[in-house]
Amino acid sequence: MRSTLERPPAHVCAAFGGPADGGERLPDSTAWRCGDLVLKPAIDKVRTLWTAHALDYVREPGLRVGKPVRSTDGRWIVGGWTASRFIPGTPEHRGDASVLAAVKLHRATAGLPRPDFLDARTDVDAVADRIAWEELEVPLDETKGGRWFEVLAGARRRIILPHQVAHGELLAGLLFDGDDVPGVVDFVPYYRPGEYGAAIVAVDALAWGGAGRDLLERWAHLPEWPQLLLRAVLFRLASNALNPRSTQASLDGLRAAAREVSGIL
Numbered sequence: 001m002r003s004t005l006e007r008p009p010a011h012v013c014a015a016f017g018g019p020a021d022g023g024e025r026l027p028d029s030t031a032w033r034c035g036d037l038v039l040k041p042a043i044d045k046v047r048t049l050w051t052a053h054a055l056d057y058v059r060e061p062g063l064r065v066g067k068p069v070r071s072t073d074g075r076w077i078v079g080g081w082t083a084s085r086f087i088p089g090t091p092e093h094r095g096d097a098s099v100l101a102a103v104k105l106h107r108a109t110a111g112l113p114r115p116d117f118l119d120a121r122t123d124v125d126a127v128a129d130r131i132a133w134e135e136l137e138v139p140l141d142e143t144k145g146g147r148w149f150e151v152l153a154g155a156r157r158r159i160i161l162p163h164q165v166a167h168g169e170l171l172a173g174l175l176f177d178g179d180d181v182p183g184v185v186d187f188v189p190y191y192r193p194g195e196y197g198a199a200i201v202a203v204d205a206l207a208w209g210g211a212g213r214d215l216l217e218r219w220a221h222l223p224e225w226p227q228l229l230l231r232a233v234l235f236r237l238a239s240n241a242l243n244p245r246s247t248q249a250s251l252d253g254l255r256a257a258a259r260e261v262s263g264i265l
Helices: 010-015 043-059 095-108 116-120 124-132 146-153 194-207 213-216 223-244 248-262
Strands: 032-034 037-041 080-085 164-167 189-191
Touching: 010 037, 010 080, 037 116, 043 080, 043 116, 043 248, 095 164, 095 194, 146 164, 146 223, 146 248, 164 194, 189 194, 194 213, 194 248, 213 248, 223 248
Parallel strands: none
Antiparallel strands: 032 037, 037 080, 164 189
């Protein structure tokens, strides 16, 4: 298997219309910038192709989207690499702007079909999502989030909202560049209510982005908001408990988020 730190070959860059020198690796990433392109290793071909189609599908003036780029012969993947347009920006702690971006993104992706590969996912986050939505029961380490999960899980109630493709990791990859609209460069899909994606953003902002309960209260007009926030925090708690590399710092943030969510249930 190719090292994810390897520079994209010259012929790959050229195939997507970029310079032949392979560019420079983006900080804390396996992606490389080649001119106005970003090249990423296509580790999972099926998921890479789905992401390309999903981002190509999005039409929302309130978001900058790193649109996928086809090669000169029409392919999304060349030599194990995929390309998209570079958009400037860095992640920032902008809670309300991030929740709004999630609302806009999920409004724009409401028509996407359910990805076939979701059923085959067995990674930690996929399992944690099923646990949070009562589709699976798995013992959770009490010292890594399982105790908080147990305390909150009894408050779950049925949610009557249509399911659609929902982004489960938007906050970590949302890019801000001054006063420009937020940028989206990836898509981690689940099939849940669209507002669940906004709830995950809010919980992540509480846990690790310095936000407070006032963020939750400002978005209380969203349908089923308390229950979706509950599902989101249960999702993160279950993931933390199942992840062998989870840290005390991540758990401390989730405890803080859990306290705030429990206060609005």
